[in-house]
Amino acid sequence: xxxxxxxxxxxxxxxxxxxxxxxxxxxxxxxxxxxxxxxxxxxxxxxxxxxxxxxxxxxxxxxxxxxxxxxxxxxxxxxxxxxxxxxxxxxxxxxxxxxxxxxxxxxxxxxxxxxxxxxxxxxxxxxxxxxxxxxxxxxxxxxxxxxxxxxxxxxxxxxxxxxxxxxxxxxxxxxxxxxxxxxxxxxxxxxxxxxxxxxxxxxxxxxxxxxxxxxxxxxxxxxxxxxxxxxxxxxxxxxxxxxxxxxxxxxxxxxxxxxxxxxxxxxxxxxxxxxxxxxxxxxxxxxxxxxxxxxxxxxxxxxxxxxxxxxxxxxxxxxxxxxxxxxxxxxxxxxxxxxxxxxxxxxxxxxxxxxxxxxxxxxxxxxxxxxxxxxxxxxxxxxxxxxxxxxxxxxxxxxxxxxxxxxxxxxxxxxxxxxxxxxxxxxxxxxxxxxxxxxxxx
Numbered sequence: 235x236x237x238x239x240x241x242x243x244x245x246x247x248x249x250x251x252x253x254x255x256x257x258x259x260x261x262x263x264x265x266x267x268x269x270x271x272x273x274x275x276x277x278x279x280x281x282x283x284x285x286x287x288x289x290x291x292x293x294x295x296x297x298x299x300x301x302x303x304x305x306x307x308x309x310x311x312x313x314x315x316x317x318x319x320x321x322x323x324x325x326x327x328x329x330x331x332x333x334x335x336x337x338x339x340x341x342x343x344x345x346x347x348x349x350x351x352x353x354x355x356x357x358x359x360x361x362x363x364x365x366x367x368x369x370x371x372x373x374x375x376x377x378x379x380x381x382x383x384x385x386x387x388x389x390x391x392x393x394x395x396x397x398x399x400x401x402x403x404x405x406x407x408x409x410x411x412x413x414x415x416x417x418x419x420x421x422x423x424x425x426x427x428x429x430x431x432x433x434x435x436x437x438x439x440x441x442x443x444x445x446x447x448x449x450x451x452x453x454x455x456x457x458x459x460x461x462x463x464x465x466x467x468x469x470x471x472x473x474x475x476x477x478x479x480x481x482x483x484x485x486x487x488x489x490x491x492x493x494x495x496x497x498x499x500x501x502x503x504x505x506x507x508x509x510x511x512x513x514x515x516x517x518x519x520x521x522x523x524x525x526x527x528x529x530x531x532x533x534x535x536x537x538x539x540x541x542x543x544x545x546x547x548x549x550x551x552x553x554x555x556x557x558x559x560x561x562x563x564x565x566x567x568x569x570x571x572x573x574x575x576x577x578x579x580x581x582x583x584x585x586x587x588x589x590x591x592x593x594x595x596x597x598x599x600x601x602x603x604x605x606x607x608x609x610x611x612x613x614x615x616x617x618x619x620x621x622x623x624x625x626x627x628x629x630x631x632x633x634x635x636x637x638x639x640x641x642x643x644x645x646x647x648x649x650x651x652x653x654x655x656x657x658x659x660x661x662x663x664x665x666x667x668x669x670x671x672x673x674x675x676x
Contacts, residue, residue, distance in 0.1 A: 278348075278522040279536070280341050280449040283318055283355075290316035290445075300335045301325050303437065308337070310443065312399035312410060317358050317443035319429070321400050327436050336373070336430040341449070344423045345522055350455040351420040353427075354502060354513045357412040358443040360400035362435065370442050373428035377418050401438060413483055415502060415512045417457065425449070448513050453522040456510050486510070499525035531557035546575065553577040553607055562607055566591065579609045586612040590642055600626035614644040621647040635662040 283293050294309040294316075302308060303322055310320030318337055325332025351374060362368075372379045398408040427449070433440045481493035483502045488494045496503035499518045500511035507524070514525035519535045519542075528535035534545035536555075546557035552575055553563070563569055563577035566587050570578040581593035587609065588594065588601075597603045597612035600622055604611040616628035621638065622645070623629060632638045632647035635658055639646045651657065651664035657674060658664060668674040 278345055278451045278453075279520045280447070280451075281534075282339070282447045282449075283445040285316070294318055297337055297339045299324060299337050301332075303327060310399070312358055312360070312408070312443065315411070315445070317445045319437075319441065319443035320358060321360055321441050322438050323441065323443070324431055324437050327438065331436040332431045332433055332441075334430065334432070336428045337444075338426055338428040340424060340426040342424045344425060344451045345453060346423050348451045348453045348522065349419065349421060350452040351418050351425065352416075352450040352452055352512050353418075353448065354413065354415050355444050355447040357414050358445075359409045359412070360398075360441045360443070361404065361406035361408065361438075362401075362440045363409075363433070364440075368433045368440060370432060371428075371430040372416065373426075373430060374418050374420060375422070375426055377420070378430070379416060379418065400441070406440075413502070415479065415504075417455075417504070420451075425451075450511075450513075450520045451522065454509070456505060456507065497525075499527070529557075551575060551577040554583065558607060564606060566611070567606060567609060577607070581609075583608070584610070586610045588612045589614055589644060600624060602626075616645075618643070621645050623647045624649050635660055637662070 282296075283290065285293050290309065294307075297308060297318055299308055299319075302324065303326065306323050308323065309316055309318050310323055311317075312320055324337070325335045353372075353374070357370075369380060395405060395407040397404070397406070398410055400406055400408045427447070429442070429444055431437075431442050433442070480487040480491075484496050484500075485493040486496060486503050486505055488506070494506065496511070497506060497508045499508040499515055500513070501515045502512040503510050504512060508526075509524035511520070511525045514520050516533045517528050518525040519528055519537060520526075521537070526538055528543065529538060529540040531547050531550045532540075532543035532545065533547050534543070536542045536544060540557075541555045543552060543555055543557050546552050549560055550557040551560050551563050551569060553567075558577060560569075560577075566589075567577050567579055570576055579587065580591060581587050585593040585595055586597045586603070589612075594612070597610075600615075601612045602615045604613045614622065615626070616622045620628040620630055621632040623632075623636075624647075629647065632645075635650065636647050637650050639648050649658060650662060656664045656666055657668045
């Protein structure tokens with residue numbers, strides 16, 4: 235390279251003069267819906283307490299309880315499954331124990347035109363529930379629904395007395411993961427859900443817990459006759475006909491008292507249509523009236539569009555509410571989220587990511603712009619054995635009087651003088667004058 239090129243008029247910006255970014259992204263910006271807890275923007279569907287790993291702990295922090303036993307947390311692990319509540323959680327170890335104590339959470343942003351709520355959850359009943367007076371209640375705002383007063387552990391067979399996570403060494407049974415369904419009339423843009431214990435002993439003797447709560451906000455219900463309904467699926471414990479659902483999950487009882495398979499859009503239902511689902515099947519979403527199909531590769535969504543996903547099938551990750559191939563999530567993007575289900579960017583959607591991880595709303599020349607998925611990048615364009623010059627050219631050497639500068643894995647060849655008003659001399663010095671017999675080169 236000639237000396238005259240080295241003296242190229244310094245109005246060309248030197249990379250040495252690029253501004254130092256004074257802000258760094260210090261935390262993860264979640265760019266997509268987390269799987270749970272989740273409230274979809276349409277105001278029609280709530281899903282909570284679904285996480286299967288330590289992310290459940292984050293879900294649980296949004297809930298409150300009237301009283302928690304000293305030294306306990308609001309959640310527990312029952313045989314490898316996290317539940318809200320459980321053994322040694324709710325109430326007090328001294329009288330009054332737990333009757334009337336409850337867990338609660340308030341949801342806002344519901345559709346203002348709905349008239350009914352459909353809900354499902356999975357119930358855990360641990361230890362010495364013995365029929366009356368032990369039972370639970372669900373309260374949705376001003377409506378309280380009394381749940382079954384379960385079973386008498388004394389009348390159970392030895393095979394039925396399975397111990398999972400309750401009082402260690404006891405003969406008391408734990409009845410776990412009982413799917414429960416209900417409907418209740420409701421209006422208003424907010425909803426408070428309460429799970430109320432009416433057990434008459436402390437929660438080291440008998441306790442309740444629950445998880446996988448789904449609430450559908452229904453604008454056009456197909457049933458308006460009963461203001462409330464409540465049942466549980468058959469299990470090892472027979473409850474008779476008072477509280478037990480007539481059919482297994484995925485079925486409903488028709489007019490001939492026959493159990494019939496639900497519509498393919500429903501995982502549980504109380505009738506034949508896609509508008510009679512207690513809960514939508516995978517790859518479907520509730521739109522306020524019925525369960526509608528999600529776009530390709532979405533297992534859960536807030537609508538039918540490809541950018542309305544909040545959970546993806548195996549082999550795909552959630553990225554800006556879209557499901558993308560896991561192999562497409564490459565650096566500087568990274569896999570994160572509960573259960574490693576999302577592809578995240580450290581920057582906002584309209585910002586450029588620099589190689590050092592900083593974010594800016596511009597990409598400064600001579601760096602070049604690029605894109606991974608929809609994420610904007612500001613890229614060093616040269617090979618590992620090349621220098622990047624201020625004019626965007628990559629060269630194998632950086633000749634004097636230019637100076638080299640290393641920045642992480644990037645190597646620059648810089649013009650050492652001020653960008654305007656100074657000349658660069660062959661010895662690396664800078665001057666505002668170019669003295670005779672030298673001549674300025676532009």
